[in-house]
Amino acid sequence: MEKTKTADYRFYGRRKGKKLKPSREVLLESFLPKVRLPDIVGREDIDPLSCFSLPVQSVWLEIGFGGGEHLAEQSRRYPQTGFIGAEVFLNGITSLLTHLTGMEHRGDVDENVGLAEGRADNVRVYGEDVRDILPCFKAGGFERIYVLFPDPWPKRRHADRRFIGPKNLPVLARLLKSGGELRIASDDMNYIRWSLQHLMNSPDFEWTARSADDWRKPPADWVNTRYEQKALAKGKKPVYLIFKRK
Numbered sequence: 001m002e003k004t005k006t007a008d009y010r011f012y013g014r015r016k017g018k019k020l021k022p023s024r025e026v027l028l029e030s031f032l033p034k035v036r037l038p039d040i041v042g043r044e045d046i047d048p049l050s051c052f053s054l055p056v057q058s059v060w061l062e063i064g065f066g067g068g069e070h071l072a073e074q075s076r077r078y079p080q081t082g083f084i085g086a087e088v089f090l091n092g093i094t095s096l097l098t099h100l101t102g103m104e105h106r107g108d109v110d111e112n113v114g115l116a117e118g119r120a121d122n123v124r125v126y127g128e129d130v131r132d133i134l135p136c137f138k139a140g141g142f143e144r145i146y147v148l149f150p151d152p153w154p155k156r157r158h159a160d161r162r163f164i165g166p167k168n169l170p171v172l173a174r175l176l177k178s179g180g181e182l183r184i185a186s187d188d189m190n191y192i193r194w195s196l197q198h199l200m201n202s203p204d205f206e207w208t209a210r211s212a213d214d215w216r217k218p219p220a221d222w223v224n225t226r227y228e229q230k231a232l233a234k235g236k237k238p239v240y241l242i243f244k245r246k
């Protein structure tokens with residue numbers, strides 16, 4: 001995907017992991033084009049509802065979907081909702097495609113792999129830095145934004161690489177409609193403290209938690225992500241933050 005303007009930010013994570021299996025290369029060629037986000041970079045005021053081939057009632061954005069477990073399952077549960085997912089890591093993108101197609105259950109794939117009719121219609125994927133597309137959407141276009149187990153960048157000198165922070169929060173606030181939700185989860189308590197500090201200082205967001213269980217336990221419709229499963233397996237206790245757009 002071409003970028004039309006020079007970005008004033010850099011992406012510091014991994015873009016590629018181990019070599020892709022041929023079956024996954026096939027998925028990238030044959031299936032990704034069906035779910036790729038239309039080319040909106042450099043444009044403005046795009047209504048997220050217009051990015052889907054069938055009408056959807058509202059749109060949720062997942063930033064850094066990793067292996068795509070959460071995005072794939074939520075899009076299956078909520079067929080009337082449009083899902084835009086952004087992920088830079090190519091192996092993660094192919095993992096999402098296996099979840100969407102059910103390929104992982106079949107073990108391999110052929111040229112004709114595809115979703116059951118309709119399943120491709122409510123998912124759109126941007127395979128680059130999400131910051132390229134955030135300014136392109138119209139204000140209030142999203143009902144929900146997920147940032148799940150973001151890279152923690154624990155060193156103090158890397159703090160400005162943390163996705164939740166003073167640069168991105170106003171951008172996310174612009175995109176959320178009033179009453180819309182920003183959902184963040186992390187098992188890194190430093191990141192949670194950092195996020196809380198910036199969110200509480202923001203004039204745009206209001207924490208919905210009323211008791212400790214509201215942040216200790218995931219919300220009712222939760223789907224485990226891969227990083228969450230890894231954290232739970234190590235005995236860590238993730239924190240789940242839900243902030244409402246004022």
Ligand SMILES: C[S@@+](CC[C@H](N)C(=O)[O-])C[C@H]1O[C@@H](n2cnc3c(N)ncnc32)[C@H](O)[C@@H]1O
Pocket residue numbers: 011013014063064065066067086087088089092128129130131147148149150151152163225226227228
């Ligand atoms: C620690 S992983 C968590 C993945 C997934 N959310 C999970 O919980 O399993 C963070 C992911 O965010 C992606 N990421 C970080 N910054 C991003 C950006 N600016 N745009 C798109 N993806 C990003 C990384 O590539 C990485 O896969």
